[in-house]
Amino acid sequence: MDEDDVTVPFLQQESINNASASSGSDEPHSGSCASPEPTDRIRIYKSRWYILLTFSLLSLAQAAIWNTWGPLAQSGYDIFGWQNKDIALLTNWGPISYIVADIPFSWMMDVKGCRLACVITAFFCFAGTGLRCITLKKPYSTWLINIGQAINGAAGPVVMAAPPVLSSIWFPSHQRFTATAITSLAAVFGSTISPLIGPLIVQTNTTNISTSVIKPQVIVSIEEEKSEMNALLRLEFIFCAVVFIMVLVYFPDKPPSPPSASAAAPRLEFKNGFFRLIKNQRFWLVCLVYGVVSGITNGWLSVLYINLKPLNISQYDAGMMIFYGGCFGCLGAFAVARLTDVLANHMRKFILALNSLSVFSLIWFQLIFMEFLHVDLVSVYASVVISLTLLMSGIPLLFELSCEVAFPVAEGITNGILTMASNIATLLFLGILMIPNISTSWMNWVMLVSDCITIPALLTLKDDFSRLQLDNVEI
Template sequence: MDDPREHLLKKEVPGKSYKDYDAISPIKYVNVVTDENVEIEDHNLDTAVYHRRWYVLAIYSLLALTNTVLWNTWGPIARASEAVFGWSDSQVEMMANWGAIMYVVSSAFMSWLTFSKGLRCACIVGSILNAASAGLRCISDDPTTATWLINTAQILNGLAGPVWCAVPPVLSAAWFPAHQRTTATAIAAVSGYIGIAVGFIIGPLMVPDDELTYSNLTNSSTPDIPLTNFHVTRFQSHAAISNDTGFISETRKNIMRLMYVEAAWSVFLLVLMLAYFPAKPPIPPSVSACIGRLNFKSGIKILVRNSQFWLIGMTYFIPQGVNQCWASVLGVILKSHGISQSEAGWLGFYGVIAGTIASLTLARFSDIFSKHMKWFLLTSMVLASVFYLWFTLILNGWAPYNTASIYSSVILGGLFLMCGPPLFFEMTSEITFPVPEAVSVFFLTLLFNLSGAIFLSIQLNPNIGTGWQNWANVGCIVACIPLLIAFKESYKRLAIDEAEQKNS
């Protein structure tokens, strides 16, 4: 298990130890390199690739998936939870908003923790927060007590978010060779999106609400209540729903059963993480992984003064942050159009799965056809804007309304937009090198969640409605396309690795 599968370099380093080597923070025996034309042979370093890198990636990906499953618990079962706990639409949306708010709060600390203590320590902290978040929700099903516990759980879930959102490029730099880095980053990054997809499915499957939403309202004393005002008329028809105590009781049991399943899974993954999750391999996988990064404070100073970082950063965090929060309340958006919670869940699931497959495919192409990330990203954003515009026109009655059109527009929009994050992460790591990945990408995702928090905070106002959310989703994508065109791509880190491969 400890023997490297293959050596990329064959040089021995007499008297030199790798005990201080760290792909995240600066190391003692190698100077920082910023010149792409540096003579790599002067470093005289050996590199190796290990089988276990795939196990480390798998455990990390499962934990990232679990974090977003926990985060996306309440949106897909919004109407059932509203009936059981007495929540409004804005309270359901606040459950998602806690993730973005607490991400902003904890991002700087988690970045420092990853940079100074390493991957293992940061991921253990994130795993503990995952398990604690899932466990709190199992304590009580009393509406008042449960509401407080669930809000607290969502806060803990959000505090763990930076570990499961920003670490992928850090992990790939520490464990994977140059020709696999983007692919590894994509696998780790899309695991969070797969978690959102799982949330769309597991919630409605374990907590069905169609009978509550339609049957109870139809048989109530106010049968003509329009679905567009469900968050208001829920109180007007409260007596009819409350009288069906058997159904409410069964729904409460289903919700708690979902809580127990998610808690048991979170604890299981915590045990796996504690048992074996090394921070780094004994020998680095690439020469750029051996090169010392700037320290935490210097890295931040250089980062905020880098104009190209801000160009690529805004192209990422504005449309991606808004779109993820838009997707988390897709069920609420579609509710007024007569689309059931279950159908909205499947719609979100298909969109995320399609985007995941496309993201992995594009990442692999980027590894094979290196130095073309900008054009891959530009193409995907243009196509995403077209399909999300189509979806918005459909809901506004300006395009033919049918199930096939709704599904196609959402799925294809998600497919092309979700191609972006792994490439954005890798591009950011390339243009900001030798700023540590644990600084540049954490800062990038902090801005991503800040934009999402602003978006969800606006929609918490019940007087605004939901139509503007679709236009905001499209507008943010379109507005950032010129920024991406103006961006000047560079591959500092990759140039060093390619130079070494050529020398070898």
């Protein structure tokens, strides 16, 4: 089962003790999910790849369910008689439930272990999708779909916050960025493929002024549209059932021995760690950046079709923009993560470069939207895809950066608060859209200005990575 077996030298053990002592009067503890008990043996287990696969599928499922309805807004109008505010509420259940469940799940991951947190998360996805399959009859369907979205949203804290936790306790330091990238980007990919799969399965009853250059518009009857919607919901339910079984079969809290020196180091007790984070100014700078890159971007993407309707962009094309942007974003993030595994001390500079370039692509999009530049489908595609690629490429680095600036606070509470900031940003963004008769042009300005704000925040942040230094102690 072991791939490698390395004895931790005295110097590293001494560094572990020094890291614990640096916390002052805060008492470290070693019983959390994020910190395997100190040992003189460092081991790497092949089973980490099963953990990586299972959690990635869970993340993909939860994110795809959350983003079901924005890309199918037109079908929601046809089948259920919804309005823009109904679509915004369904999407907003994600951040609403997240905020309620975040602290309990963060505590669970750090104190009770990852298995319990992931089993409950998988069950929430299973139950949330099951409720949506009961009936499509109005008004019961609207209630069941909203309840299902709320339950699925409660699974968000583990999906969003656990990637750096799992990479810390299962992967060696030279694979940690890549592992975080894969598990965190699985959620991105889930929210990316849903705009593709949904419109592919569910044809609309009404037509759009625009004709897609990729897929011609097909007009079907309401009954056919309902049947296709039912098929999509059942497909998502079956997928969640399979993932739930995978988590039940095998998903231990942690490996028998830690994979790195920092994984063996004790973390602060949950309460002390929480209050230490509150006073950590560097951590809040990372929260600001992540809130924009993840939170506002997610809100903007989830209603992209509504945003692009004034340009006569079809539901299918809006979904394809998200799909291509997400795919290239995942590839970019993986490449940047692999590079950062080698040049870890430069992670802040990589994030700064990506965000700076994304500002220019968002300016390009805004100029097209305002019709200062010629409006054509190819230009809209290019500006959206490039913006998403650049922004998403830095997301895994922000997870790891938050752990570095917060260490020795446990990874669960660290990323729980980090991702709560993201969900609050999404909640506020989508909450504005629920105001009756409000236009959509404000969304692009919020996206652009928020991205600009991240630049001075990243310039202010200092490079001081104590967790990396612990792992890089020379043998």
